Amino acid sequence: MPPKHGLSDPAVAAAAWARYRRLMxxxxxxxxxxxxxxxxxLHVEGGLMTVHMVIATVAGVGFTVLLATGLMMAAFLSSGSGHDEDVASNPEDWR
Structure with missing residues (x-):
């Protein structure tokens, strides 16, 4: 059985995901x-805002910020935990 590396190791995975959730x-x-x-x-520049504009701004800005940070942190999680090396390596080399 190959040794556990990166996110395959439960202790490493737990620590990495805890850090990911804390940063999120x-x-x-x-x-x-x-x-x-x-x-x-928008209020300062445009004055009165309709409820549709507020909803669109909240959804657009909020979703964009969370999506961008979530994807970037997923890339750093994968790289920092050694998961990228596990995927790139040959399982035959683990023996």
């Missing part, structure tokens, strides 16, 4: 601040 919580706060800043800027 911080990025949720950043997304909320980005939405608030966007709404404030």
């Amino acid at each position: 919580r911080w990025m949720l706060l950043v997304a909320v601040l980005a939405v608030a800043a966007a709404l404030a800027w």
Whole structure:
């Protein structure tokens, strides 16, 4: 049986996913601040906003920030935990 590497090791995987969830919580706060800043800027520049504009801004800015940070952190999680090396290596080399 090949030795466990990277995310295949339960201890490494638990630590990596805990770090990912902790960083995503911080990025949720950043997304909320980005939405608030966007709404404030739109209010200052444009005056009255319709409910549709507020909903579109909240969904667009919030989703974009969370999607971008989630994808970037997934790439760093994969690289930092050694998972990329596991995928790139040959299982025959683990023996």
